Amino acid sequence: MRPEVQAFVADGPLPDWDGSEEEVDRRCEQLRAISRPVTAEEAQALATCFGPDDCYGVAWTLVHLIETGPGPVPSVARPASDTDHWHETLWSRWGNEQSG
Numbered sequence: 001m002r003p004e005v006q007a008f009v010a011d012g013p014l015p016d017w018d019g020s021e022e023e024v025d026r027r028c029e030q031l032r033a034i035s036r037p038v039t040a041e042e043a044q045a046l047a048t049c050f051g052p053d054d055c056y057g058v059a060w061t062l063v064h065l066i067e068t069g070p071g072p073v074p075s076v077a078r079p080a081s082d083t084d085h086w087h088e089t090l091w092s093r094w095g096n097e098q099s100g
Contacts, residue, residue, distance in 0.1 A: 004033045005042045014051035014058055024056055031061050036068040043069030050086035059086055066090065 008030045015023050038046065043066045050059055063086065 001039070001042055001045060002034070004030070004035075005038065005045060008034065009045045009049060011049075013049055014055040014062065016052045016055065019055065024058060027055070028058055028061070031058070031065060034065060036065065038065060038069045040070050047090065062086075063089060 046066050
């Protein structure tokens with residue numbers, strides 16, 4: 001896994017809307033530092049970094065980055081009813097919303 005992905009993942013989930021402007025800007029810069037496409041391993045690790053909301057749109061940047069990977073992230077299985085919005089979004093965008 002590339003160091004820039006490791007650094008992003010090590011900082012944990014994205015902050016919520018109460019996060020400071022500096023923190024949000026720092027996480028945006030971290031995402032911009034990750035060249036596309038990502039590997040399957042990197043996509044899987046990045047999928048653990050969603051916060052409780054869209055972090056001023058930064059979560060969508062993360063979704064798009066993950067989608068540059070080679071396919072559905074193996075660890076993103078069919079979402080349970082209490083799964084966060086972002087894993088449901090990834091699941092649906094990979095065309096799995098009707099999968100059994």
